[in-house]
Amino acid sequence: MTKHLPNILTILRVALIPVMILFFYLPFEWSRYMACWVFVAASITDFLDGYFARKHQTFSKFGAFLDPVADKLTVTTALIILLQDDPSILMMIAIAVIIGREITISALREWMAELGERATVNVAMVGKIKTVFQMTAIGFLLYQSDLWFIPVYPIGQILLYLAAGLTLYSMYVYIKAAVPMMKEENI
CATH class of the missing domain: 1.10.287 (Helix Hairpins)
Incomplete structure (x- = not known):
């Protein structure tokens, strides 16, 4: 077991x-x-x-x-239902960035594995920090209601926007690590 x-x-x-x-x-x-x-x-x-x-x-x-x-299925599903619930432009941008990064990095990892360089794009600390912000944001946004005097939903929105920023930065870190292999492949 x-x-x-x-x-x-x-x-x-x-x-x-x-x-x-x-x-x-x-x-x-x-x-x-x-x-x-x-x-x-x-x-x-x-x-x-x-x-x-x-x-x-x-x-x-x-x-x-x-x-x-x-x-990715869990996070993407949660983000899609949250976007449907709040179809604002900022929410759309943040969610598109997060989902787009997940697709891009998954493809990058697959490609790097094909080259035998999977370890080049292992999870970085910024990716772990991004995940903490992202999961906390999603939890707050799902919860939605204020908790005592704490404005849960607005905090969730801010955390989601911060997660989107960290998402872009972490994608940069992963792609930068893969650039030497891209140069070898004449890309």
């Missing part, structure tokens, strides 16, 4: 996506809170699957494939 726990957690993260969507669109006062908590639970499984894989040294090719896919 321990050997398969990381993959089970990753599959659970994918299975939580339709649950998050369902809660988001239910016509009840508490539905947004539940969508937020489902997203938080999915985010926790992301941390836990990596933790258990490292702790028990249970890495698999399937897990290496599915984990980033599950992350």
Whole structure:
């Protein structure tokens, strides 16, 4: 069981996506809170699957494939439903930047792996910081309501815009690391 726990957690993260969507669109006062908590639970499984894989040294090719896919599906789905809920130009730009970066870096990693240079574009610290801002922003935006005196939604918007800025910077870092290989390929 321990050997398969990381993959089970990753599959659970994918299975939580339709649950998050369902809660988001239910016509009840508490539905947004539940969508937020489902997203938080999915985010926790992301941390836990990596933790258990490292702790028990249970890495698999399937897990290496599915984990980033599950992350991108969860985040992209949450961003799309948030954009549908708030179709402002700033929200659209921030979400387009975040999703565009995810597609670009995924393609870059795939290409670098083809060249045998996958380690060149490993996760950088700025990418981890971006992820913290992004996940916190999404959680706040899903939650939406003020919490006591804290204006949750406006804070979520600011965090999302900061995450978009960090997204651009992290994309620059990854592409800069790949430039020497691009030059070798005459690109």
